Amino acid sequence: MAERIDYEIFKLGDWELQSGEKITDAHIAYKTFGDPKSPAIVYPTWFSGSISDNFWLIEEDKTLDPRKYFIIIPALFGNGQSSSPSNQPAGKPFPRCTFYDNVRAQYALVTQRFGITHLRAVVGWSMGAAQSFQWATQYPDFMDLIVPFCGSARTSLHNQVFLEGVKSALLAAKKIPSAGSGEGGVAVAGETYRTWTSEEKDVGLKAFGRGYAGWGFSQAFYREKVYEKVLGYKSLEDFMVNFWETWACSKDPENLLVMLQTWQNGDVSKQELYNGDFEKALGSIKAKTLVLPGKTDLYFPPEDSEYEVVCMKPGIGQLDIFPSIWGHWAGGPGDSKEDAVWLDQRMKRFFSENPCSV
Template sequence: MDYEIFDLGDVTLQSGVTLPGAFLAYKTYGRLNEKKDNVIVYPTAFGDQHVQNEWLIGSGMALDPQKYFIIVPNLLGNGLSSSPSNTPPPFDRANFPQVTIYDNVQFQHRLLTEKFGIQKIALVVGWSMGGIQAFQWGASYPDMVERIAPFAGVAKTWPQTYVVLEGMKASLIAAVRFDSSKLNQLTSEDMRAVGRVYAGWGVSQAFYREELYRELGFDSLADFMVGVWENSFVRMDPHNVLAMLWTGQNADISANPTYSGDFDKALGSIKALACVMPGSTDLFCPADDSEYEAERIPNAIFKPIESMWGHFAGRGINSADNTFIDDNLKRLLALSTNGSQP
C-alpha cells in the first residue's frame, strides 16, 4: 500500500446522512517545513487515484518535493477513500450515500488541520474534478488558501458538463434496463459502454481529425477506442462510478450554507491568486465557462491551454501541454500573496 489512511470517524454528510467509519486515503510527497507553510494540496479527479497525479510532481518541477509538502487526497468514491466498493452494508455498492465536493473539501480540511496542524496552503491545484475541489477550497477557506490553479476544471457543473455525465450514467444503468432496484447487479463489464460514450468528449474533434492517437501508439481509431476508453473504464467499479457521477453532476462551489447558491458571490469571495487554465478545445468543460468564472474571481488570470487534446490537455499525456501547466504553476508560486496581482 503506497498511501495512508486518515480516519474521519462517523461523518454527517451535506445530505444529512451519517456515513459510519469514513476515511480519506492520501499520499504525501516531500516534507512539511517548520513554519508549515510549504503546503500544496492536489486532489484527484473523477476515476483517478493519487498515482495518476504523479506526472506533475518531481524534482525541478513546480510541484517539487524538495521544496514543498504535497498532499494528494483521494476523492470519496474513487475506491481508495470511502467508496461503494469498500464500505460495509448498509452503505455498500448502490446504497452508498450522496457525497458532494463540499463534503470532500471539508474532510480534506480536517486531514490538514487535525493530522498535520496546517493553517496555510501555498497552492491548491487540480485537473477536472480536482479543479472543482481547488475552487471549493478557495471559496470555503479564503483566508487559508493563498493560490489556486484549476486546469480543465470548472467551479460548478455547467449544463454542458451535466449532460455529458448524464449520458455516461445512462449508458451504465441501461445495462439493468434503468431498473434502480437492480443496480447491485452491475459489473465492471458494463463499463465498456461508458468508455465509448466518453470517447467523444475527452478529446477534441481536431484530435481525431489529425489522428493524434497515433502518437500514443494506436494504429487505428478502433484500437484507440478499445485501448484507451474501454480499457480505462472497465477497470473501474460501476458503483464507484455512479457515486462519482453524482458528485460531479451536483458540483457547485456555492451549494452550501456559506453561499446559499449565490455562485457569483462564491467566486467573488475567493481571495487566492488564481491561474485558471482550461483546455482551448475542451468539449467537456468548455473554456468559455472557465472564462466566466475567472472574470469574477478578484485575483485571477485566465490562461487557456492551446491544445488539440481537449479535456485531456490536463491529463499529463502531451508534453507541450504538461510544460505549459508546469510553467504557469511556477509563475504562480513565484508571486507574492501580500497584495500582488497575478
C-alpha cells in the same frame, strides 16, 4: 496478486454529509511528498483517478517540487481508496457526497493529521480543479493560491448532459433508468438494491468507456489521428478498445456513479455562506487564482472560465488557455508532453509572481 497499497489512511469517524446522510466509519486516503515543515500544497484526485494518477506533475525541478513543498494528494470519496462503495459493506446505496463534503474531509486531514494552518496552494485537474475552487470558497483565508486547470467552479448544464449520457449507458446494463441529472438510478419496482453481475459490469463499463471517448479528446485530436501518431494505437477501434474500454473496465461501476453524482452537483455556491449565489461565491475568493482552461476542452470551455474570473474581485483571478488540440486531456494526466510543459511553465511563473504570505 493483491494490490500494493502505496498510500495512507486518515480516519474520519462517522462523517456527516450535506445531504443529511453519513458515511459510517469514513476514511480519506492520501499520500504525501516532501518535508512536512515545508509550505504545503493540496493536490486532489480527479474523476476515476487513483492517487498515483497524480504523480506525473510532481518532480524535482517542476513547480510541484518535493524539495520545496510538502505536497498532499487526498483521494475523492468514491475513488476506491477513500471511502467508496467498493470498500464498504455491500447491500445498500452509498451516501450522496458533494465537493463540500470532500473538501471538509481534506481540511480535517490537513489540520488534524498535520497541524497545518495555512496552505501555499491548492491545485488540480478536472474534478481536482473543482475541489480547488471549493477550497477557495469554503476556506477563503486558508491558502495563498489556487490553480484549477481544465475544470470549473460549477458544473455547466452541457457538462451535466454529457455525464447523464455516460451514466445512463452504464445503468442501462443493469436495466435501471436514470433518475435525472445529479441523481442516481430509479429503483426497479419490487427489486431491492443489489450488486452488479459480471456480465452487467462488462457490458456497462464498456459502454461507459465508448460514450466517454467522444468527450475526453477534441474533434481535432481525432481528425489529426493523434491516437495513432502520438499514443501509438493502430486504429480507431484499437484506441476505443485498448484505451477507453480498458480504462473503464478497470473501475468499479458504483464508484464511478458516486463520483459522477458529486461532479454533476458541483457548484461552489451550494453552501450556507452563499445560498446559491454563484457570483457571490466567486467574489469571496481571496487566494490569487490562475484559471487554465483548454482551448478545445469539450467539458469546460474557456467561456465558462472567463466568466469565473470576471466574477472575482479585481487582482484575484487571471486566465490563460491551453493552446492544445488534446481537449480535456491537455490538463492531464501527462499524456500530452507539450501540454505538461506548458502547464508547468505557467504554474512556475504564477508561483514566482506571488510569494508566500506566511
